[in-house]
Amino acid sequence: MPSYNAGVLGATGAVGQKFIRLLENHPWFTVKALGASERSAGKSYREAANWIESTPMPELAAGMKVRSCKAEEFKDVDFVFSGLDSSVATEIEGEFAKAGIPVISNAKNFRTDPTVPLLIPEVNPDHIELIREQNFTKDGSGWIVTNPNCVVVPLVTTLKPLHEAFGIKSVILTSMQAISGAGYPGVPSLDILGNVIPLIGGEESKIHEEPLKLLAELKDGKLIHTDFPVQATATRVPVINGHLLTVTVGFEKSADAAEAEKLMRDWESPIADLGLPSAPPKPIKVHDDERYPQPRLHADSEQGMQTAVGRVRNANVLDITYVAMAHNTVRGAAGGAILNAELLVKKGFIS
Amino acid sequence: MPSYNAGVLGATGAVGQKFIRLLENHPWFTVKALGASERSAGKSYREAANWIESTPMPELAAGMKVRSCKAEEFKDVDFVFSGLDSSVATEIEGEFAKAGIPVISNAKNFRTDPTVPLLIPEVNPDHIELIREQNFTKDGSGWIVTNPNCVVVPLVTTLKPLHEAFGIKSVILTSMQAISGAGYPGVPSLDILGNVIPLIGGEESKIHEEPLKLLAELKDGKLIHTDFPVQATATRVPVINGHLLTVTVGFEKSADAAEAEKLMRDWESPIADLGLPSAPPKPIKVHDDERYPQPRLHADSEQGMQTAVGRVRNANVLDITYVAMAHNTVRGAAGGAILNAELLVKKGFIS
């Protein structure tokens, strides 16, 4: 079994904590180093972190001394996961990559870089070849891979089989997003208790753009983005975990809801046979019960790594409409990044 | 000032209670009679009703003896409001109309009847002329008027000025609906606390069809329905009052968001000068703050009778997209019916 030492950057934040929790019993990866801001550096993780996960802080992490997010302090790891805030991610992640330390990042900063893979293993595993186009280091030892926005993950996971079969022409969606997506302290309770907020700053442009890169074709070391319009309204709802999307899609070819549902139901991911520990048995579960999926009931399905779909039906406008949902901080953030790392190991990029 | 005696059918239910609360200090209407099921008939209203409003039960109503929902027991009223359940509304409302008692109903049963006005006073006040086509009684003394579904009210209120100016071509919307819309006991807390339910049974077909009647043209005593496709996904969220809608609209004519927003902002309702007590000063309020409208903050604006709009912007798919919100049990139910009654008084149908 592969065995690697991993670092976690931004370890005291909400995403960093999720990395540490999900990696606690990971069969391949051992958390060896934790990085945070200067304010935390030097303290034990137990002192530095205001632990917000519902399971106890892993003992291994609790006793570690937090390091500064400097590459020279992370020479003992094979790669790092980054849960860094976007205000510092560009600089720090770039510095790590230049120092020859692979960075598997949840931050948005490098997602639009044309040589940085924006990766969902079930959707575009071939994009990891882009790594070879990066030149952070001469020998290719340092590089960056990113995972998409937490709404984009269930969106593109469900669009992928439809796009292959029918060609996506246009997409309109509304997201109802969980509060955990805003980190901690995040959304004030006075804003969201018994309420809906119809705006999440900066979210919609990511939902409009990231799908086009994820569904791009890789040709001669370059991504040729696909091109269809996406119109999103991102809202916040009083839910702990799980972003729910209502999606209406127009196709290039003629197709109906029954065909679309069957495609999603039967879809076998291209990584199904790789034995990646965090990969769900099936990337999509289609619910038959019209009341499903629901975030509180289904966000944790398959350790939070499965996208749930329901209510696939013909639409009066465009072609079909359906509901999709995925765990935003697992599948849509730390868990997605860990699955990326597993694929990168299997493909020989981490060694 | 006009002065009329009103009855309330279905008085112990959630909508019935809202009628009683809203009518408590109404300048024109006095609640004179309360009707409910045989189980409640004969008891005082205080005993019969499990009062769920947050203000105390009005003393006047509390002391009334509840009657059976039979027309012969309501000879002392000028008209009745109906908050009847749809399982009994067809029969009872029909019986009242035949007995010469006007029925102003919140039930869905007669909404699709071609001679029954489906009425939003600001949108289609001329439709009340349809009453003359009804033949419940020979002398025209008994008739039925209905108000639309609670999602349709803010939807069509905002579509109306756009339709007049640009012609609606297609509509896609997602509704996030408050729990009060399901009545009492309604939605179990175990289903909705910290959750979203992506289905409200029977709701979407009303949202697809009612706008076409509301925006119909009345010609020679007949409604010529307008015709455009509407695609709705109706969801339930943990909010007490206020249905929030994300709406994307395509137009017949070329138009952009700035024009659309200006139209909604400037729209003067055709009933503005009638002095109806429950009419809001402006039917639509356009919020400048992108975080608005929010159900908890704005559902009660203008006594719950105003539709709030925000985030009007150009859409990547279809033409424009925006957020709309209205109080579902006031503007979208009992309050809307009371405004209907006020218009009917002013137009001479109630006398």
Place this chain on the structure above:
Amino acid sequence: MPSYNAGVLGATGAVGQKFIRLLENHPWFTVKALGASERSAGKSYREAANWIESTPMPELAAGMKVRSCKAEEFKDVDFVFSGLDSSVATEIEGEFAKAGIPVISNAKNFRTDPTVPLLIPEVNPDHIELIREQNFTKDGSGWIVTNPNCVVVPLVTTLKPLHEAFGIKSVILTSMQAISGAGYPGVPSLDILGNVIPLIGGEESKIHEEPLKLLAELKDGKLIHTDFPVQATATRVPVINGHLLTVTVGFEKSADAAEAEKLMRDWESPIADLGLPSAPPKPIKVHDDERYPQPRLHADSEQGMQTAVGRVRNANVLDITYVAMAHNTVRGAAGGAILNAELLVKKGFIS
């Protein structure tokens, strides 16, 4: 390893569903038979139950045909768990016991019967000897054992070591109870969203009385109840799982909070060495963080079987005060009953 066939009575209700979920992978017990009302009997469990658990319905149960709750239909089980409603539990549980089928019940009906053990394995395991005093059958093959009210479990679990050391003189408590305690559909969302209800009908008398039986001394086949006054106020809060209690206690002997906390922290349960699969490693966890325990964070600790304690401090009135919390439908209901069954197996009462 022991291996027994179990039935579940009241299988379609909330407690019945929890039994089925918790028994899905139980190492000793296999669910063999499901009983419910006549309305459900004959249907498959998949059809009969409105499944409300967040994990999928176990396939084994889903395919079972639901039986009537008649002893003659349960001849193929070694014993039954009862999640029956109290309106029918007296008759049905009695009939099963008389037919020689042991009943391990969560219903309240037999809790006050002087020959029926009211059992928390860590607190009063010796009380199971009371079974020998029951005379449902001549050969002792049929009997009933009950578990306490869901507030009483964390209350008495924490009082037990204090009572042994100092003698409880009086107890004042307030419970903040989760909505899952009311079953399904249970508490209407309109009642509890953003609210607290300061009354749970019938709850407080159980909290006043059951501790005195649980802490009773068994002498010559009879329970000599302990005697101290308990004053409870039971409230409902918008929490999914986990009842939180604020408890203030007066002692017979002089003692302070530090001593009390140490006792709770160090308490070794008398069943620690029996290897019962559902027994938590320690019955009580004392949290050092003053903000803990919290129901959403800690209800699931140790598979929902551990009582959490925090804020043990000297009180200005009486002697000490603290906060306790346990999962109401696991430790306080189905999980507690399963642990009872495990103890009864180990002690030879089930064979």
Place this chain on the structure above:
Amino acid sequence: MPSYNAGVLGATGAVGQKFIRLLENHPWFTVKALGASERSAGKSYREAANWIESTPMPELAAGMKVRSCKAEEFKDVDFVFSGLDSSVATEIEGEFAKAGIPVISNAKNFRTDPTVPLLIPEVNPDHIELIREQNFTKDGSGWIVTNPNCVVVPLVTTLKPLHEAFGIKSVILTSMQAISGAGYPGVPSLDILGNVIPLIGGEESKIHEEPLKLLAELKDGKLIHTDFPVQATATRVPVINGHLLTVTVGFEKSADAAEAEKLMRDWESPIADLGLPSAPPKPIKVHDDERYPQPRLHADSEQGMQTAVGRVRNANVLDITYVAMAHNTVRGAAGGAILNAELLVKKGFIS
């Protein structure tokens, strides 16, 4: 009618906003000046404040230029309300008093000062005479009056008639406190949604001590504190407004629940005849319905100024037990301070 110009210190904070909202249509007081931190000073209030009230920001306030909290900038007001944070209240309030500007404060800083009245007009109106003992200014023109902690208000309002009749011997209470009590942004939603937090830092000591000053006897210009032990556990619940208390009380004299309830029900406040605009008709409302009071239903009763009581019953420990509730940011904060100002006007201290 009296007419005064008032300033508001800490005007951009949650309490400051509540002052501005409640004073919008006050018959006696006009908001003339708004003070906030240096960061806000010089901006218009519209720009400076992140308005969190559900009614629109009053136009008058919106257009005002925010001032620094310096006495010299407030020469045009007759007195100031203070919603200052405790980190700055000692210095700023003291400076205003020394400059001859009366301060009516919601901050805790001067509550324990032996010459500063801690005032609930219905409970201890005579304590305002203490003002004469203050020596902020030689001519007595500058002074400070405070209102109590938001839990203490409903607690002492209900204890007052009981104390007069029976003598309070001891009190045990649990508070379930609304999130609005923590200000804005206040409690993170991830902490409190679907949860209870069993600690509110710094709250319990106020609940233990303030009642003893409020029920003190004023003799020769000095307060002789009453003396009984109070034991409180302060918890946070997911409620917007309204602190609910479960209170158990022991008396010096023998008394039962029926007598206590009658006393609370009949209690006429000593300020009943003064015509204070913010005084509720009765300071206490005793609910007959055992399910009441509930914060969401009753916090706004009598414009949020009335304390609601329910479930008065004999206790198994101590003497009686009951539930009390009041609006924490109205009666328990800004509204209480405004009522204090009204009393001070009536008694001639403000002129």
